[in-house]
Amino acid sequence: VVLVESGGGLVQPGGSLRLSCAVSGLTFSIYDMNWYRQAPGKQRELVAAITSRGGSTNYADSVQGRFTIFRDNAQNTMDLQMNSLKVEDTAVYHCNAHYEGRVSYDYWGQGTQVTVSS
Numbered sequence: 431v432v433l434v435e436s437g438g439g440l441v442q443p444g445g446s447l448r449l450s451c452a453v454s455g456l457t458f459s460i461y462d463m464n465w466y467r468q469a470p471g472k473q474r475e476l477v478a479a480i481t482s483r484g485g486s487t488n489y490a491d492s493v494q495g496r497f498t499i500f501r502d503n504a505q506n507t508m509d510l511q512m513n514s515l516k517v518e519d520t521a522v523y524h525c526n527a528h529y530e531g532r533v534s535y536d537y538w539g540q541g542t543q544v545t546v547s548s
Contacts, residue, residue, distance in 0.1 A: 431455035431537045433525050438542030441515055445546070449510040451525030451539060458506040459483065461535075462528045465499060465510045467521035467544075477523070478510060492518070515546045 437449040449465070462481050468474040478499040479488045487499050493512075500509040508525060522541040529535040 431527070433527060433537055433539035435523065435525050435539045435542040438523060438544045440545045440547065442548050443515060443517055443546055445515050446511070446513045447515065447544060449512065449523055449525075449542060449544070451508040451510075453506045453508070453525075453527060453537075456527060456535075456537065458527075459503040460529060462530070463499075463501055463508045464526040464528060465508075465523060466526055467519075467523045468541075469518075469521040472521075474524075475521075480508065512544070515544075517546050520544060520546050 432454045434452045435449060437447060441447050460482050464479045465477045466474050467477050477490050477493055478497055480499045480501050484501050489497060496514045498511045522543050524541045525539045527537040
């Protein structure tokens with residue numbers, strides 16, 4: 431199973447970035463997908479979540495209204511559109527694939543750095 435994030439970078443406050451997560455090696459359409467982030471010295475935070483068929487999404491209060499999570503089950507990809515970025519959004523962003531059944535499975539990408547700075 432491989433999850434590969436892309437799209438991170440340096441952006442000024444108020445700017446936008448779109449992160450992508452390409453997934454292979456699992457049945458993508460049965461996994462809930464999540465974006466987490468971790469800033470230096472802080473705990474990992476769940477930023478956005480989308481259910482397996484895309485019918486439901488959830489966001490951290492800190493990003494509600496600014497970030498949008500998407501998935502394409504035909505392409506095995508998940509995106510995070512981030513608008514109105516703030517300095518406090520600076521972190522390494524990781525995609526996560528989660529399956530909850532009789533046995534739970536979690537897979538993680540290596541992460542992509544997002545830096546918001548003027």
